[in-house]
Amino acid sequence: MDDRWNAFMPYPEANVGHAAAGPLSGLRLAVKDLFDVTGYPTAAGNAMLLAASGIKTSTAPLVQTLLDAGARFVGKTNTDELAYSLIGGNLHFGMPINPSDPDLIPGGSSSGSAVAVAAGLADIGLGTDTSGSIRLPAAINGLVGWRPTHGSLDNGGLRPLAPSFDVPGFMTRSLEQMAALMSAVGIPAADDRPSSVLIVENIFDTIEEDVADGMIARFRSAAISVREAGSISSFNLDELASAFVTILQKEAWESNRSLFDRRPQAIAPDIAARLLSGANLDVGEVREARRIREHFSREIDRLFCDDVVVALPTLAMSPPKRDATPESFAAFRSGCIKLLCLSGLSGCPQLTFPLASAGGKVSSSLLGARSADRMLMTVGKRLHIG
Structure with missing residues (x-):
């Protein structure tokens, strides 16, 4: 494989079997190199974890489900460190x-899976989404991204970051492929x-x-009843984002404390600093969050008792260049969390997709009630995307 995009981890190839026929x-x-696959190590983007991993002798159940449905494994992908x-x-x-703009970041933490799909090296990008790690790279790379209802997919054989937010998820180039994936992993078809x-x-x-107006106009033109509300919660978006980040930092520290205690210098300084933020949180802060x-x-x-779907932009701001300053990266992350945290805090599914509007294509999302994943697909298809 010609991986000029650095999408895949440079592991020696091992034979990973798959069903000869099936829906995939x-x-x-x-x-994503957070899932165990027989014949491969699992590094989670960290060199020390790679050295300690060894070759796995079992495959994560979700990965095996995809293989049993006929999908062909083509490699383990790069990820932000510890996701x-x-x-x-x-x-x-x-x-x-x-692939679409080499000057821009690819988005993460499921960066390699997104790039592999966007570059045409894979059809299905399996990743994880804790604070937006499926939805954000899907948006930046012009893909369809699905963050499933929290807890609906098997997370065995998957290294955790923040378990109360972590969700395995997918990226594809079309809604049709995503619908096939939903069926393959046990989300029944529905209208x-x-x-x-x-x-x-x-x-x-x-x-x-102008971007907001274009997106709203597109929703109104799709023969779907549209209504408006001033806010989604009694809390403002800054309060929700702050609560989300507090819980995330606490759980991320708990998930990675043993690694940090053994050798903190083996973790990139910016990742280590975020882990320490979780270690230093006050009990009262976490309780309030x-x-x-x-x-x-x-x-x-x-809200969802009224049988509605919430439309929202996937990103709050344009992605920075890959050589931007750490301060620019932090501002981008902070701005986007205000929208990305809604699915995490609620446990509700979110479907992300490129939406044609007057100004070109932008990434839009649909947020629905828990277990309403298929309803999001129904609405997405009515918007003629893919």
């Missing part, structure tokens, strides 16, 4: 190259339709006015 037959599968970033960089293994699509004012206020999450989750449940 003919589709190539790229797997703890949204940028796509890695001090140890390098940053994958964005459920929402009563309306909800446009939330304070969410669309986070992006440029979890209270906000519980309250928000109840509000979202009440």
Whole structure:
């Protein structure tokens, strides 16, 4: 394989069998290097973990499900270190190259899986999404991305970051491929339709006015009932993002404390600093953040009792260049978390896709009730994307 994009980890090739026929037959599968695959190590983007990994003798159940459905494994992909970033960089293994614009970041942490699909090296990009690691690189690379309902897919054989947010997820080039994936992993086909699509004012206020207007116009033209609301919660987006980051940092520290304690210098300085932020959190801060999450989750449940789907932009701002300053990366991450945290805090599914509008293609998303993954697909198809 000619991997000029640095999408894949440079592992020696091992034989990974797959079913000769099935619903995913003919589709190539790229797997984020957080999932165990027989015959390969699992590094999670960290050189010390790679050295200690050894060759795995079992395959993560979700990966095996895809293989049994006929998908053909083509390699393990690059990831941000410990899956703890949204940028796509890695001090140890390098940053994958964005095929559509090599000057821009590819987005992370499922950077390699996104780039593999965008570059035509794979058809299915298996990744994980904790704070946006499927949705953000899908948006930057012009892909369809699916963050499933939290807990709906098997996460065995997957290295955790923040378990109460972690979700295995997928990226494809089309809705048709994503629909096939949903069926293959046990999300039954359905023709459920929402009563309306909800446009939330304070969410669309986070992006440029002309882009927001174009996206909203596209939703209104899709023969779907559209209604508006001022906000999605009694909490503002900054409060929700702060609560999300607090819980994320606490759980990320707990997941990686043993690695940090053994050899902190084996972790990139920026990742280590974020881990230490979680170590230094006050008990009261974490308790308050979890209270906000519980309250928000109840509000979202009440909202979705009306059988609505929430439309939102995937990103709050344009991606920075790959050689941007650390401060630019931090500002981008912070800005995008305000929108990306909604799915994480609620546990609800989100479908991300390129949406044609007056200004070209932008990445839009649909957020739905828990277990309403197929409803999001139904609405997405009515918007004529893919």
